[in-house]
Amino acid sequence: MAQGKTGKINYRCPQCLFRTIDYDLLYDRDADQYYCRRCNWEGDEMAILALYRVYKQQYPDMLKRWTVEAILAKDEEAGATGNAPNTMPS
Ligand SMILES: [Zn+2]
Numbered sequence: 001m002a003q004g005k006t007g008k009i010n011y012r013c014p015q016c017l018f019r020t021i022d023y024d025l026l027y028d029r030d031a032d033q034y035y036c037r038r039c040n041w042e043g044d045e046m047a048i049l050a051l052y053r054v055y056k057q058q059y060p061d062m063l064k065r066w067t068v069e070a071i072l073a074k075d076e077e078a079g080a081t082g083n084a085p086n087t088m089p090s
Pocket residue numbers: 013014015016023036037038039040041
């Protein structure tokens with residue numbers, strides 16, 4: 001393996017991302033592959049983007065804006081079913 005260089009786009013290792021570790025991938029120009037020095041994951045750009053798509057599925061509400069009103073309404077909804085974790089016993 002040649003001297004490690006970052007690619008044109010600085011990708012994060014998708015395998016490490018699943019363990020909430022932020023680690024840059026290095027690019028092997030001869031093999032046209034990206035690889036991780038930390039976990040030994042390797043793959044091409046398509047494999048990275050495919051794993052990023054899987055990763056984003058963990059956060060379906062990522063682009064949703066949560067307001068205080070929405071959170072309080074959700075708590076009340078939970079309280080109506082007898083499940084109110086946010087109320088303190090008096
Ligand atoms: Zn990694």
